[in-house]
Amino acid sequence: MFRRMTVAALACLLLSAWRPALAGSQPLSADQARALLHALQFRQGRIAIPAAHASLQLTSGFSFLDAADARKVLEQLWRNPPDTGVLGMIVPGKDARGLVADDGYAVVITYTGDGYVSDKNAADIDYDELLENMQKATRDRNAERRKQGYRTMTLVGWAEPPHYDRSHHKLYWAKDLRVDGMQNDALNYDIRALGRHGYLSLNAVAGMGQLASVKTGMQQILPMVDFDQGSRYADFDRHSDHIAAYGISALIAGGLAAKAGLFAKLFAVLLAAKKLVIAGVAAAAAFLHKLFKRKQA
Numbered sequence: 001m002f003r004r005m006t007v008a009a010l011a012c013l014l015l016s017a018w019r020p021a022l023a024g025s026q027p028l029s030a031d032q033a034r035a036l037l038h039a040l041q042f043r044q045g046r047i048a049i050p051a052a053h054a055s056l057q058l059t060s061g062f063s064f065l066d067a068a069d070a071r072k073v074l075e076q077l078w079r080n081p082p083d084t085g086v087l088g089m090i091v092p093g094k095d096a097r098g099l100v101a102d103d104g105y106a107v108v109i110t111y112t113g114d115g116y117v118s119d120k121n122a123a124d125i126d127y128d129e130l131l132e133n134m135q136k137a138t139r140d141r142n143a144e145r146r147k148q149g150y151r152t153m154t155l156v157g158w159a160e161p162p163h164y165d166r167s168h169h170k171l172y173w174a175k176d177l178r179v180d181g182m183q184n185d186a187l188n189y190d191i192r193a194l195g196r197h198g199y200l201s202l203n204a205v206a207g208m209g210q211l212a213s214v215k216t217g218m219q220q221i222l223p224m225v226d227f228d229q230g231s232r233y234a235d236f237d238r239h240s241d242h243i244a245a246y247g248i249s250a251l252i253a254g255g256l257a258a259k260a261g262l263f264a265k266l267f268a269v270l271l272a273a274k275k276l277v278i279a280g281v282a283a284a285a286a287f288l289h290k291l292f293k294r295k296q297a
Contacts, residue, residue, distance in 0.1 A: 105204050114245070114246075138154065153179050172219075188203070
């Protein structure tokens, strides 16, 4: 049985930690999951993201699922609540092996058009102090989560300290998360690419044991993301463009509490499959894992 803390297991969403699962939703059968995975259209090369006035230039090591396919994975396979804000998903490799492999993961792409996010104070941020404030905010919310019947959560610390690349206007960091009742910590790795009218979010979630591989992948993805000419950070017109009401630090801290309590965009933290595997989906993952191995032989 799969014991992966990755997207590969397709098991047990952590949504129960802060919000109910979809009312009345049922996991897909093995046949349904297998059919869904086989029908996904994996694209490579240059990928336009019109809603964000941006594009990806994916190397041979990554593939893209468009918004429709990404939502099928998130909502039908992993039983997340519907989210019309999802613009796509980046997966390592060229096919569904990137979702079912032992070291597989997925990166969900969204866009926030709140305006130009000023980076003028980026160098002055005390990330140790920011972490302490985020940890306190997480602890303070636990009483309410417990009252509502949800699991409590701990922000253990930075899995990767925040770093802002001022020359390319990109921010990245990773968090080590612990949820009551779960044996292993979860990894949440984030990228924010700043543009003229807002920012792109790239969010990957896996187990802490995958930190090295996810970090490598996210660092490879980082230069593949760019805004289109006219929508880049450098194209900002201070006389006419809207300026966001927050700065760089809020992009990091705000992700903890902005929507649906805590981590509404934290889409798929998975448990070890031996705890609560969704049987049908795990069976489909096993089938594909064996199928692709046969093709390679």
